[in-house]
Amino acid sequence: MGGSLGVVVCWAVLVALSVGTVLTGASGLWGVVLGLAVVKGWVIVDGFMELRHGPWGWRLAMVGWGVVIVGGILVAVVMSTWAG
Structure with a gap:
């Protein structure tokens, strides 16, 4: 696929x-x-930031950040349901 x-x-x-x-x-x-938020982050990293062919460390860090945020949200939701 071409750049634009x-x-x-x-x-x-x-x-x-x-x-x-x-x-x-x-x-x-x-x-x-x-x-869907994680998938959107992955599309942004691989498509717009063009890290598809970049170093795996950068890809992992950029996509992993979205996974960490979503994981934190899930932990907060689970903890709030257990507490209340």
Whole structure:
């Protein structure tokens, strides 16, 4: 895929994922919303930041950050349900 075509495809995928996030959030499926957030982060890292062919350490750090944030949110939700 060419450079500008790749960015347009990434943009279209992000738009579709964002619409899916809104619709899923309205239905109350928060686990799916968090999963979509991780997928959107992955598309941004691999597509817009063009780390698809970059060093694995950078890819892991960038995508891993989204996974860590979502994991922290899940831990907070679980802890709040156990506490209350």
